[in-house]
Each structure stands twice: as structure tokens, then as C-alpha cells.
Amino acid sequence: MVTPNRALGATSLQTEEWTAADEPLIELQAQPKPQPRSAGGVHQPDLEAAAPRSHTPEQNPQAAPLLISISAPQPQPAMIATATAATARYIDDEQQPLSSSSSPPPPEDVDGIVIPVPRTLQSQLYTSHFLSTWNSRVFEFASTLFLASVYPGTLLPMSVYALARSGAAIVFAQPIGSLIDAGDRLAVVRLSIVGQRLAVAASCGLFWALEQLGSGGGGGGGAYGPQLKSGFFALTVVLACVEKLCSVLNLVSVERDWMVTYLISVGYTSLHVGLARTVSTIFELSATWVAPYMMKRIGVIRGGIWSLSWQMIWLAGGVTWWFAGFHGMGPTSAIPATGLAVGVALSRVGLWSYDLCAQNIVQDEIEPEYRGSFSTVEAGFQNLFELLSYATTIIFSRPDQFQCPVLISVCSIFSLLELEAIEDKIPSDSLCHSPAERERETTMEELPMEPRGLFWQDDFVTAEHERQLLHIFRHELEWPEKKGGSPARLSLHYGYTFDYKTFGVDPDIPYKPFPAWLEPLIPATEARPPDQVCLQWYPPGAGIPPHVDTHSAYDQLYALSLGAPVVMQFREGGSSGDEGDRRVDVDLTPRSMLRMAGDARLHWTHGIKKRKTDTLPDGTVRLREERWSITYRWLRDGDGDGDGDGKRECECGDVKLCDTAQRRSGVEREYRWKTATGGKDASAVENASLGDNKNKIG
Numbered sequence: 001m002v003t004p005n006r007a008l009g010a011t012s013l014q015t016e017e018w019t020a021a022d023e024p025l026i027e028l029q030a031q032p033k034p035q036p037r038s039a040g041g042v043h044q045p046d047l048e049a050a051a052p053r054s055h056t057p058e059q060n061p062q063a064a065p066l067l068i069s070i071s072a073p074q075p076q077p078a079m080i081a082t083a084t085a086a087t088a089r090y091i092d093d094e095q096q097p098l099s100s101s102s103s104p105p106p107p108e109d110v111d112g113i114v115i116p117v118p119r120t121l122q123s124q125l126y127t128s129h130f131l132s133t134w135n136s137r138v139f140e141f142a143s144t145l146f147l148a149s150v151y152p153g154t155l156l157p158m159s160v161y162a163l164a165r166s167g168a169a170i171v172f173a174q175p176i177g178s179l180i181d182a183g184d185r186l187a188v189v190r191l192s193i194v195g196q197r198l199a200v201a202a203s204c205g206l207f208w209a210l211e212q213l214g215s216g217g218g219g220g221g222g223a224y225g226p227q228l229k230s231g232f233f234a235l236t237v238v239l240a241c242v243e244k245l246c247s248v249l250n251l252v253s254v255e256r257d258w259m260v261t262y263l264i265s266v267g268y269t270s271l272h273v274g275l276a277r278t279v280s281t282i283f284e285l286s287a288t289w290v291a292p293y294m295m296k297r298i299g300v301i302r303g304g305i306w307s308l309s310w311q312m313i314w315l316a317g318g319v320t321w322w323f324a325g326f327h328g329m330g331p332t333s334a335i336p337a338t339g340l341a342v343g344v345a346l347s348r349v350g351l352w353s354y355d356l357c358a359q360n361i362v363q364d365e366i367e368p369e370y371r372g373s374f375s376t377v378e379a380g381f382q383n384l385f386e387l388l389s390y391a392t393t394i395i396f397s398r399p400d401q402f403q404c405p406v407l408i409s410v411c412s413i414f415s416l417l418e419l420e421a422i423e424d425k426i427p428s429d430s431l432c433h434s435p436a437e438r439e440r441e442t443t444m445e446e447l448p449m450e451p452r453g454l455f456w457q458d459d460f461v462t463a464e465h466e467r468q469l470l471h472i473f474r475h476e477l478e479w480p481e482k483k484g485g486s487p488a489r490l491s492l493h494y495g496y497t498f499d500y501k502t503f504g505v506d507p508d509i510p511y512k513p514f515p516a517w518l519e520p521l522i523p524a525t526e527a528r529p530p531d532q533v534c535l536q537w538y539p540p541g542a543g544i545p546p547h548v549d550t551h552s553a554y555d556q557l558y559a560l561s562l563g564a565p566v567v568m569q570f571r572e573g574g575s576s577g578d579e580g581d582r583r584v585d586v587d588l589t590p591r592s593m594l595r596m597a598g599d600a601r602l603h604w605t606h607g608i609k610k611r612k613t614d615t616l617p618d619g620t621v622r623l624r625e626e627r628w629s630i631t632y633r634w635l636r637d638g639d640g641d642g643d644g645d646g647k648r649e650c651e652c653g654d655v656k657l658c659d660t661a662q663r664r665s666g667v668e669r670e671y672r673w674k675t676a677t678g679g680k681d682a683s684a685v686e687n688a689s690l691g692d693n694k695n696k697i698g
């Protein structure tokens, strides 16, 4: 479809001169930087909604996955009993919801001793657990702020700090688990609380001392200032590890048994629970292999959608099973509980896979400088849903009300998927059509404007396909070294390499086959594949000088735009210094394919100014962002003029822009370049436009 107003108006940049010197990069203005699309449309809400979410090993290495999802109900008195059961067993006689007539008898430990849990202990336990979780989260956030203020301008200390903290949780996961399993549970909870508080208090003192020492290594502390600062920092790292381990200890020792107890209360033995946990963990871990494979095959977005769908299907199945049995057998019957447990365990493959897909999208979509704030907002949402989960289980705390939190949780997950789908504008066929199939459906239309010969196609690739491509460009390709300080375009070449001395294919450089990602991007509108394809990366601020792609060498020309939009300027007849030549700006929108033919190809130059913003016709100043383009070139037939010499020649006769016309009219090569480029260095422009030297092409 032809986009109206594609041409941005021939006058908007009329007075600007186009030389490197005259084109200083416009510094970032007070333009609001486009906010990252809220989570690239796929931000990570807490999919567990009404259940505490701790599905990464780092967050909760020990907690049973099953527990996490089904532990939504607050522990009933009987549940607390086994939660703290290492040395004593309690049952609250007054409340005993699990020993109602329709329920099996309350759980007993192997010794069969049951001791009531005092209400005060229950509420203390809840309060303490709430405070521990709160403490840990606030500390995590505050420590980042402290470090940012102590070490401005570098992410290194913060990263070391966070890495050590998370690393400790992973490395010490096993010993912590053994401590919980082997020790006195109440003592372990106490140890975790005291340890966490002490670590936080000591860290605060150290942060204060670090602040006093000043930022950037200098400041206070006299001659020993820097060493002191490093020492203090090392101590804060150790304390962060202690704090993290204590918080995991607390989380696991208090929360884990809710689920275990629930399953035991419906008739599970310890062996059954152990088996269920193992199977569930295997499911979760399988996502580590499933997700990357899936992303490779169908892309991150579709991978994310498949993961969410998988999650929903199993959750729906589990919940249906559970509800079906709920009225018949009661909440404490093993069969409905097993149905729910199986559904939840299987659904978690989807949750983990989704998380991995979302991480990938965040990496690709969110600018590095926003990733920090993005992650804190994300963490905020997780905490919010966690709080909501506690709230629902406080409101619906009896086992016969357990269906309410479960229902709320599942509904939240379903509605979140709906939101994701709407926000990401997932096309209805995106689950089953490959991008390659879709992209050939449309055809090119000529833009109704001067220069004639610009053919356009919106959405040559889908947004999802584009995302996959950008991922490959960013992470899988080897780009040539960047030279110089200012933002410069980098190029990679495929197919034949053009030799500017002979104006033919360079026989010394072997044909470089098109990589798999390029194959589906070859325009199907030409009789044969292009002879040369050039992938170019434009960092913000980079451009390409005005030029015509060598007439004699190449016939038609296509350019696919990916990433951020950019304004390309066409100038009539090349710049000969007079200001009368017409200029037309064309907004190259992402995923669009442009074909240059006729006048636009032969008699107008094209180029992209080196600057950090583009001004649109309505006055909007748009910040440049990373852009990639793929240029496709077809070699002209040799001996097109029929004189038998086999030379590639162009018959357009434009002495200003055509190398054949210039050669025929005796214009010297050097001069020819200068004419075409308004006096700029010739080879620089040719290299700029057509792909640099042989070495780079490799």
C-alpha cells in the first residue's frame, strides 16, 4: 500500500548544505526519548497473579515449583503445624478446618503427635514473613540507589554486587536446602530473620561510610581513601550475599511447607510429595532447552505466545479437573488436588519459556539505558501481584474457599494474555504463518511523486520477522571494526563483489552465498536473485552521502529498511553547487521495501544526512535510532550496447551522474566523481555507497 505523505516535502531541508563539515551532529535536544514500548508489548507481568511468583532459581532456588503456584491459600492452622514441625506438631483445635466431616483427619507426623499452634504465633509468623520479604525487596532496591550515588557513571560495582548476590543464591542453594530440611525449622526461621536484619543494618552503615569517602575513588579517607573504599565495597558485597541467603532461607522455610502440607493433608505421603516436586522441577528446567529451540524455530514473539498458550491450556485443564472434583469430594480430596498439581506443573514449562522469550525481547527492544528502570518497574509489578495474592488468601483463607484465590489467579493470567495480545497487536494469523510466507503476499506500487520511479511496499516483513532479523544482526553477525569516533555506518556484503577498477565482478573475491536469514528477504519481483546484497548498520547519527549507485554496474536497486525510521533525501541531477536543484525527503519507515528505478535511480542522487534527529513536515523532531538497511543490486547485462566488447554500459546519457556517459564524453574519472558528489572525495563516496574495500568483504 502506498503511504500517503511519504514524501516529506521538497523544501524542508532546502537550505542545508551537505558536507561532513556542515553537518555537525545535532546534539540530543529536549525531545522526549521514545519510551520503550511498555515491555515491548510483552512485559512480564506476574503471571502467577494470585500466587507468589518465584520461578527463577535465583529468586527461590529451593522452593518447590508446585508450591509456588498452589500455595496461594494462606497456611491453615494445620498447615502451619507441619510447617514448623521439625520439633513440634501443632493443630489448632478451635479452627481445624481440615478436620471437618468431609475432610480426612488432620495430618500427623510419623509419631502421631499433634500440638496446637497458638494464634499469636501464627500472626507473628505471618508478620515476620511479610516483613522479611518487604525488607529484602526494599534493601535490594535501595542498595542499587546507594551504589549508583557512590559510583556515578559506572555500572561495574553495581553489576559485581548484583552478580555476587545472585551467584550466592545459586551456589549455596543446596546447603540452604539441607539446613532447612535437617534443622529445627523455627530455629532456621529465626536465624534467617536475625541474619537478614543484621546484614541490612551493617550494609547501611557501610553505604553511609562509602558516601562519606566521596564518589569516584577520590574524596575523603586521605591517602588510604581508595583502598578503604574498595574494602568497604567488598564488605557490602559479602553482606549482600548473606542478606540474600537469609531471605531465601526465610522464604523457603516458611513458604515451602504450605504446599507440602496441603498435599499431605489430602492424603499424599512424603514420598508422593517428593516425587511430585521432582517431576515439577524437571518440567521447569525443560524450559531451558525448549525455549531457545522454540525461539530459533518460530521467533521470540511467537515463542512467547506459544508459551503463554501452553501455560493457559494446562492451567485451565488443571483447574477444571480441580473444580469438577471440588464439590463431589471436597477441597481436601487427593484426586482434584492432583489434577490441579499436574496442570500447574505442566503449565510452568510455559511460564519459564515465556520468561526466557520475554528476557530476549527486553534485550532486543529496550535501550540499555532504560533496562534498569524497566526491570525495576517489572519487579514492582511482580511485587504488586504478590501482595494481591496474599490479600486474596487473607480474604479467602478457609480451605472451602480455596477455589476463589485459584479462580482469581487463573482469571488474572488469562486477562493478562489478552492484554499482551492487544498491546502487541498480534495478528490473528501470527501463530501459524511463517514470516516468509506472509512477506510475498503484497506487491510494490509507485509513489505518486517526483522523482518518478520510486516503488514502495509497506510491511515487506512482519514486525516479528523484523525482530528476529535484528536479533541476528545484533548477536550473530561479525561486523567489521568501527573506525573513528563519530557514528559511522558499517557494512556486510553477500554475493559477488564489484571491482571498481574493472567495473565488473571482482574475480579474486569468491562469491559469498546468501545466509539463511537473507533468503526469505530476496525480492520475488525480479526474475533472478540479486548479484550483490549489502547489509548496512546505521548507528544514531550516521548517514550516507548523496550518491547514485554506479550506473554502468548495476541495473535496478532495492533497499529494505529495518529498525528505526530515517529520512532519505533525493536531489535532482546531483549537486552542482547551485541551490536550484530539487530535493525531496522520503521517510524510510521500518519494514518497508523501496525500489529505485527510472529517474529516481538514474537522475537523482539519494543520501541520508549525518545527524541525530529528523524533522518531519509537521515540525516533529524525531530522534534517530539504530537502523539497518539491506540493499539489493543486480548487475547490468554485459554488452548491453551490443558493440561486442562485453562491457557494462548505461545508456541514460546523464553526464552529471552516469559514469558511462562521463567516460564517453571524456570526463576524467576523478572529475566525474566530484561532479556527482558536489566536490567531495570521490572514492570515499563510492565506498560509502557501495560497500567498501575487498578486505572488508572477506
Ligand SMILES: O=C(O)CCC(=O)C(=O)O
Pocket: 534, 536, 544, 549, 559, 560, 561, 588, 606, 629, 630, 631, 689, 690
Ligand atoms: O540505507 C539505505 O536505505 C540505502 C543505502 C544506499 O543508498 C546504498 O547502499 O547505496
Ligand SMILES: [Fe+2]
Pocket: 547, 548, 549, 606, 689
Ligand atoms: Fe545507494
